[in-house]
Amino acid sequence: MKVDELDAKIVRLFTEEQRMSVLEASRILKVARATVQARLDRMIANGVIARWAPEPEPRAFGFPVVAFCFLTINQDLGHDAVSKTLAEIPEVIEVHTVSGDSDLMARVAARSNSDLQRVLDIIMATKAVVRSSSVIALNTHFEGRTLPLLEAAARG
Amino acid sequence: MKVDELDAKIVRLFTEEQRMSVLEASRILKVARATVQARLDRMIANGVIARWAPEPEPRAFGFPVVAFCFLTINQDLGHDAVSKTLAEIPEVIEVHTVSGDSDLMARVAARSNSDLQRVLDIIMATKAVVRSSSVIALNTHFEGRTLPLLEAAARG
DNA sequence: TCGGATCTGGGCAGAATGCGCAATGGATGT
């Protein structure tokens, strides 16, 4: 979908002030309330705004460790079947099929480094994965920073 | 912070129905409105709810390609300085310091595979990075699935 | 130049919010 600068400004407003109302946004941007409504509806309908929900942060409730695990899967099962199996483990936050030496990459949260071992054991115990190799995130500089990209897309 | 099952149910409600109001949530959960308010305020104050904002999805506005880039940084600069430099590139969505052979891992969005090359060139041109190696996400099975983990934390 | 899409400003009923309050209940420490 094509987005323009007004779209980006709307998203920025609602991102920076979570208590922003549509009416208040329309006042700030000096457009009609119906316009803000319509833009939001359109962006949600087209998936430009994928979700708009409270985001639990594992670091804040006992899971300070994040690791990226590269998995080689059991070839008897497909990627989809394996990802479905992994989806049953709550510590698995994210799964992609990737290019390169491995088949899948998973983002995993854990209570500690030794707890990460426990989660990896659970993953291996499913028999869906035959090999894994992990990289631990020692420090997260930033995440989910999609707003600048939206603004870049809006400019041209 | 400690979360209980009511906290998790509240987050789940607001995640599944974006038009959920605090009043409606209190009716569904059969608790007082003030309780839902207080729980939300507490979770936001403690960072359990890290953000509550419209999430732009790069795939929906012209950036269907996602790659994870492992970067070796110029040792004259620190990790923080390099991540700040990377933060000026809108296509860089996420940056972590990681264990293993590389120094940083970055999530990068791009318009196409050849556009990814352009972004990588921009990254290298900063002179903050001396080597990079990328893994392309061919298929994203799921992302940002933190709710099951919150519920697990609430149970135990 | 025409037609469709978008933006505008307005109104209106219903709903939700922000705020304050006193009473209740449960857990804890002495």
Next chain:
DNA sequence: ACATCCATTGCGCATTCTGCCCAGATCCGA
């Protein structure tokens, strides 16, 4: 047993926002 603290409850009230409708103005692409 008792006092204390804190979360929860139910209530009311003024203010604000939403959802929905409309007619007219305006913009943009075919």
